[in-house]
Structure formats: structure tokens, C-alpha cells
Amino acid sequence: MIKAIRGVKDILPSEVGIWQYLEATSQKILRNYGFSEFRVPIFEDTALFVRSIGEETDIVSKEMYTFPDRKGKSLTLRPEGTASVVRAFVEHKLYAQSPYQKLYYQGPMFRYERPQAGRSRQFHQIGAEVFGLAEPSVDAEMLTLVHDLFLKLGLSDTTLFLNSVGCPENCRPQYKKVLQEFLRKDLGDLCPDCQQRYEKNPLRIMDCKNEGCQAKLSQAPFILEHLCPACQQHHQEVERLLKLAGIPYRINYRLVRGLDYYTRTAFEVTSTGLGAQNAIAGGGRYDHLVEDFGGPSTPAIGFALGMERVVLALQGQGIAPKTVPLIYIAALGQAAREEAFLMARALRQKSLRVIMNYQDRSLKSLLKQADQMGAGFSLIMGENELASRRLLLRDMVHSMQEEVQMEDVAEVLVAKVLV
Ligand code: HAM
Numbered sequence: 001m002i003k004a005i006r007g008v009k010d011i012l013p014s015e016v017g018i019w020q021y022l023e024a025t026s027q028k029i030l031r032n033y034g035f036s037e038f039r040v041p042i043f044e045d046t047a048l049f050v051r052s053i054g055e056e057t058d059i060v061s062k063e064m065y066t067f068p069d070r071k072g073k074s075l076t077l078r079p080e081g082t083a084s085v086v087r088a089f090v091e092h093k094l095y096a097q098s099p100y101q102k103l104y105y106q107g108p109m110f111r112y113e114r115p116q117a118g119r120s121r122q123f124h125q126i127g128a129e130v131f132g133l134a135e136p137s138v139d140a141e142m143l144t145l146v147h148d149l150f151l152k153l154g155l156s157d158t159t160l161f162l163n164s165v166g167c168p169e170n171c172r173p174q175y176k177k178v179l180q181e182f183l184r185k186d187l188g189d190l191c192p193d194c195q196q197r198y199e200k201n202p203l204r205i206m207d208c209k210n211e212g213c214q215a216k217l218s219q220a221p222f223i224l225e226h227l228c229p230a231c232q233q234h235h236q237e238v239e240r241l242l243k244l245a246g247i248p249y250r251i252n253y254r255l256v257r258g259l260d261y262y263t264r265t266a267f268e269v270t271s272t273g274l275g276a277q278n279a280i281a282g283g284g285r286y287d288h289l290v291e292d293f294g295g296p297s298t299p300a301i302g303f304a305l306g307m308e309r310v311v312l313a314l315q316g317q318g319i320a321p322k323t324v325p326l327i328y329i330a331a332l333g334q335a336a337r338e339e340a341f342l343m344a345r346a347l348r349q350k351s352l353r354v355i356m357n358y359q360d361r362s363l364k365s366l367l368k369q370a371d372q373m374g375a376g377f378s379l380i381m382g383e384n385e386l387a388s389r390r391l392l393l394r395d396m397v398h399s400m401q402e403e404v405q406m407e408d409v410a411e412v413l414v415a416k417v418l419v
Contacts (some may be wrong), residue, residue: 007113007121009308018311021321022153023106026126026237027150029227030104033141037304038103040084046074052083052289054260056201059143063111065121077110081127082257082286082302083293089131090295100132117279118309127283127304131290134299136234139265139285140241146269146281147247153310154319156281157272161252162242163224164235165203167264168288170228176202178221186216206256222253234264261286265301271313280313281305325376325417329356330366332382339386342381343409352417370396377416379409 004010011019027037046066053059065077079083085103088094094101106126113119128145130138143160152156166172179202183190187198191210198205203223205213222242227235242249249267257266266284274280283303290298299415314320327347337357344354355373357366363380370378380401387408393413404412 005121007115007119009120009122015311017321017385018319019307019325022307022310022314023126025153026106026149027104029145029152030126030128033102033128033145035102035104037103038085038088040081040088040105040109041078042108043075043077044084044087046076046152048083048087049079051292052086052259052261053080054198054201056204056274057258058207058259059111061341061366065110065112071378072391075377079111080109081105081107081125081304082129082259082261082289082382085127085302086289086293086295086300089298090290090293094242095132095290095296100130102128102130116277118274118306118312120308125304126307127302129300129302131298131300133301134287136237136265137241139234139238139301140245140247142303143238143249143267144245144247146267146283146303146305149305149319150269150280153314155271155280155310155313155317157317159270159272159314160249161255161268161270162238162249163252163255164227164231164264165256165262165267165284166223166227166231167263171223171226171231172203173230175221175223175226178226179203179205182220183216189216201260203256204260206254207258211373217254221258224251224253231264238265238411249355257282257284261289263287267303269305271309272311273316274312277309279306295351324351324353326374327354327413327417328366328370328373328375328378329354330363330378330380331357331368332363332366332380336381336383336386339381340379347410347413350414352410352413367394367396377413 049064050060059079064079067075069075085105091258104127108122108124108155110122114122115121130142147160166175180198183198190198190213191208194205194208194213206217208214255266255268262284264285267282268279269281271279271280281303285301287299290300329340329344331337340356344356347354357369367378375396378394378396380394385391390403391406391409392401393404394401
């Protein structure tokens with residue numbers, strides 16, 4: 001039997017409701033904040049991700065689904081969305097269309113990671129990017145959006161962690177030296193990957209999962225203490241505005257994020273109760289990426305949430321979307337089924353969710369079907385009911401029945417169901 005690929009999951013009909021709830025809630029908040037949807041391809045030129053995410057990162061060095069196409073061109077299934085949005089932003093010269101842009105996207109991403117709870121190889125993100133604004137108030141607004149989104153979803157156990165990773169012009173090169181100096185005597189004790197990172201990209205050592213490397217870092221200097229005056233001012237303003245808006249956050253001095261394009265603000269949101277894979281969203285500023293891809297100098301900031309993890313968090317907290325109950329028309333005999341065929345359509349036109357039986361069955365078996373299909377109400381009609389034009393309306397949850405005049409069925413159901 002052919003099965004789904006390891007780390008790649010089906011989202012079953014019984015699970016889809018909570019996904020739709022997450023999608024609809026996110027879209028509403030994103031639109032309220034002035035974002036428009038953007039749809040980018042699922043695979044791209046491999047160089048796009050190597051150059052934007054960074055060669056030394058785990059994503060690029062270990063986790064990409066990269067393959068040659070039939071002509072030998074190297075393609076990669078997108079491991080994240082920002083690189084594609086930046087590519088498209090430059091390719092279509094979106095910067096020339098309006099003073100700034102707010103774009104969001106949603107869809108599957110692919111990373112060859114070891115699958116476990118909350119970590120899969122095909123996973124889904126909802127992400128948002130703002131182009132053309134360098135002001136710290138934009139960072140604060142993005143963090144407010146993220147906070148409002150989780151609040152609206154009903155998640156009550158999230159923590160927003162904030163840091164600054166400085167700028168590549170001034171503070172980051174300085175800090176790299178400070179970090180290298182700090183680690184120099186222990187270089188031999190770092191894992192082989194980190195020994196390589198030490199020269200090229202020592203900040204990545206912060207992100208290493210190896211316990212030995214983490215132990216060495218426990219006394220390491222923080223980048224937040226080595227920011228240049230401009231980055232420091234930016235960071236302080238972000239903090240001030242977060243406090244002004246009453247957005248709770250914590251500084252995580254070691255937060256560097258797993259992608260190399262970040263400048264200044266970097267953040268992550270975690271949810272308790274998810275175990276090791278507790279980051280439900282992450283993002284930050286990336287003021288040089290558009291320019292690196294041939295666009296004009298364009299500051300930018302964004303975030304993405306991991307849908308699987310948010311769904312797990314919602315389920316863990318017993319949050320379920322409200323659904324409109326399903327109505328099952330149980331029609332006994334040919335004439336009743338014909339009436340049901342017409343009635344189902346009329347009720348659907350009133351925005352009710354209606355199904356019916358298409359085969360001859362006993363009433364008992366029809367009511368069993370209704371139960372199995374999750375109906376909240378059944379409408380029962382046989383020869384007698386047709387003749388008297390009075391149907392039986394059965395509340396499936398409370399096992400209660402009442403008679404309803406055929407002409408009043410729609411009105412009665414709308415009142416019961418669409419509240
Ligand atoms: P990221 O932190 O790599 O950032 O991913 C964002 C979120 O995607 C994570 O917080 C996590 O919830 C989810 N995620 C990542 N990998 C997996 C996985 N293997 N299985 C399940 N969920 C996963 C980015 O991707 C950046 N593009 C975010 C961004 C947008 N920064 C600026 N703009």
C-alpha cells in the first residue's frame with residue numbers, strides 16, 4: 001500500500017474546521033491591518049534560498065528539498081515564504097507602485113527535518129511582510145498584529161520574545177569579533193558544525209542545538225549590549241511603543257533566528273504545552289534583502305506563523321470553532337425524496353447546511369445515518385407528512401421532536417441554527 005511520505009500529513013475532514021478557523025481569523029486581522037494577499041510559487045531557483053536564508057543555516061545546509069528539473073536546473077521546494085515574496089517584489093517592481101506595501105501569504109513550506117510532534121516536512125505558514133518602512137513604529141505594529149492575532153484566536157498561553165540582531169554595517173561585525181574572542185579558547189570543544197560557523201558566521205552558534213555548544217555560550221556576551229547607537233535607539237523605541245500599547249513581551253538575549261537575512265528586530269512567539277517545538281511564530285526586520293536581490297534599498301519586516309503548531313496549541317486549549325449544525329432530510333419513499341430534493345435546495349439558498357438520503361431506507365436506518373454524518377437536526381418526511389404538509393423536526397442532540405408546517409420549515413431552522 002502506498003502511504004503518505006514521512007513527515008507529510010493529510011488534514012482530515014474532521015480537522016479542517018480548525019484550520020479554516022485559523023485561516024479566516026488570520027485573514028481578517030491581516031486585512032484590518034491593511035495587508036493584501038500575495039500568491040507566490042511553491043518552487044523556485046535554488047539560488048534564491050541559498051542567497052537569502054544563508055549558506056551556513058540549517059535550512060540551507062541540511063533541510064532543503066532540492067532537485068534538478070529535466071534540463072538539470074536546480075530547483076527547491078520553498079522552505080519559507082519571505083525569499084519568494086522579496087523575489088517577486090523586485091521582479092514585478094512593486095516598489096514603484098505605492099509608497100509602502102503590506103503583503104500576506106499562506107501555504108505549504110518544505111523542510112527536511114526530523115519529524116516529531118509539531119515538526120513536519122511539509123508544513124504550512126501564514127506570513128506577512130511590510131516593505132518600504134524603516135520606522136520602529138512599524139516593528140511595534142507588526143508585533144501588535146501578532147499579539148492581536150493570537151488573542152483573537154483565543155490562545156492565552158503565548159509569550160512574545162524580542163531581541164535585536166543589530167546591523168551588518170556597524171554593530172554585527174563588532175559583535176562577531178567579541179563573540180569570536182569569547183569562544184576562542186573553547187573552539188576545540190565546539191561541535192564540528194560550530195567550528196565552521198566560528199569563522200564564517202559565529203552568530204549561528206547561538207542557534208546550535210548541541211548541548212556542549214550551548215553550555216559554552218551560557219556566559220557569552222549579548223548582542224543587545226553591543227548595538228550601535230542607531231540600532232539601540234531603534235530597539236528602545238520598539239520597546240517603548242510595545243509598552244505604550246500594553247503588549248506583553250520578554251527580551252531573549254540569545255534569539256538570533258534560524259535565517260541570516262535579519263537586521264535589528266528579531267522575535268519569536270512560543271506557546272506552552274507544545275513540548276520541544278514550541279515556536280508558533282517568528283519574524284523580524286530584514287532591511288537589506290530587497291537590495292541584495294537587485295531592488296532599490298527597501299527596508300522590510302515580516303513574520304510567519306506555523307499553522308500545524310497553532311492548530312496543536314488551539315486543540316490543546318480546547319478551542320474549537322463554532323460550526324453551523326448540519327441538517328439531514330430523512331425522506332421515506334419516492335414522492336418524499338422528490339420533495340426533499342427541492343426543499344434541500346430551498347434551505348441551502350437560505351445559507352443552511354443540508355444533506356438528505358438518496359436511497360430507500362427505513363426511518364431507523366436513516367436516523368442512524370444522520371447521526372453518523374453529524375447532523376444536528378433531522379427533518380423527517382414520509383407519505384403522511386406529505387399529505388398533511390406537517391414535517392417532523394428532530395433535534396438529534398437532545399432527541400426531541402416537534403411538528404412544523406412545511407411552509408415554516410426554513411424560518412424555524414434559520415432561527416434555531418443561524419444564531
Ligand atoms: P521560521 O521561524 O523559520 O521563519 O518559521 C516560522 C514558523 O514556521 C515557526 O515559528 C514554526 O511555527 C513554523 N515551522 C518552521 N518549521 C517547521 C516545521 N518543520 N514543521 C512545522 N512548523 C514549522 C520563517 O520562515 C520566516 N520566513 C518568517 C519571516 C517572515 N521573517 C520575516 N518575514
